[in-house]
Amino acid sequence: MEEDGDNFVVDQPPPPPTEEELDRQDVGKLLYGCDHYRRRCKLRAPCCNEIFTCRHCHNEAKNALTNPKERHELVRHNVKQVVCAVCDTEQQVAEICSECGVKFGEYYCEICRFYDDNRTKGQFHCDDCGICRVGGRENFFHCKKCGSCYSVELRDNHLCVENSMKNHCPICYEFLFDSVKGTTIMKCGHTMHMECHTEMIHQNQYRCPICSKSVLNMSGTWQRLDMEV
Template sequence: MEGSANERLDFGKMGYGCKHYRRRCKVRAPCCNEIYPCRHCHNEATSMLSNPFDRHELVRYDVKQVVCSVCDTEQPVAQVCTNCGVNMGEYFCEVCKFYDDDTEKGHFHCNDCGICRVGGRDKFFHCKKCASCYAVGLRDNHLCVENSMRHHCPICYEYLFDSLKDTTVMKCGHTMHCECYEEMIKRDKYCCPICSKSVIDMSGTWKRIDEEIEAIVMPEDYRYRKCLACNCTTCILEEYIKTAKW
């Protein structure tokens, strides 16, 4: 390949890759010895295998070999191709074996998470109790739930910790995908699917319900009765409404 060293490094930048990443290399999956554009492509392909016992996921740290997309040379994991001299990824993480040419994502490696994140290191902090990186706006401004990100989204059931989709932290401290959260709200579901606590301010709704209850005149037979469980007239009113013959 002709040109200066810098020209060789930049050759083909953003011109190769898959729907997940723009990069100039592919990875050889050590689990099945097959070559894929990235680990997500591998996981999507293997999850569709007819035999459930053949389905598996690629462990990013186990990758040992990559294939240059420019010259098709297979080689040990490194940033620069040993044959043609191109940068196989403008961003490269030797720990995660991760490459990406789209540096506008603001990649950074979090040692506590053990994986690479996007969005800019200065815009995120690592919460030790939640065991994940959160936006700096949530520092001292969120309810900590131990390992809150190390579980599956309660709506779509995709694992949240290394998901490519944006996530949100609800008032209760539990997490889910932003798009799943928005869809849940559109369907008039206002409580956390995990703990059933309200995810938005419901004080106005509770006030209207209280006003409606107070406006209903209790029949004489029920007026002075109390609920043994919570010592209120609301439960008695609800029972009356259920059994009343209109």
């Protein structure tokens, strides 16, 4: 609402897009992107002023540099400029290209500067996490003590460890909180990548690497050993 002297002028909502505009928005859908995401724009990384399709592309390239001092990661919230993949116009972060009118992604989060044309992932933004998640908002809840979103099946059904997800996987050492890999919560409340947990079990390692508590119910095994003795 804007004030005009003693009168108040009510801002009118923008008119709905025309059929032609909607058709234009769909141009190139699912045809552009990278190995990580389907999207119709690229990001200009403010940290190095280079252009990458997504933050993962940036991080993979920069963390592979031979000079450790040059390695760095892109902070998603700091992105200010994007480049349209269809018309190659650079512009401020937005949902729709200011030049050709295509939609950069069927899913768009202004906070995370995140675009994705593949809506089958069930993307949603978690205000408490401060980042976007996948899997459908209805299937997750945010555990404030653990500091992350967990499956609704774990509500009142897991041991809370403060900020357990804001740590590195004890096996591969990748930061868990914003990892794109699936994670699992052990009985002790500590977390690790699901694939790392599976590999650990295959290696006959049944203790949490952090606290050494058993990650499986071993009572049956102990009973069999007692019978053998």
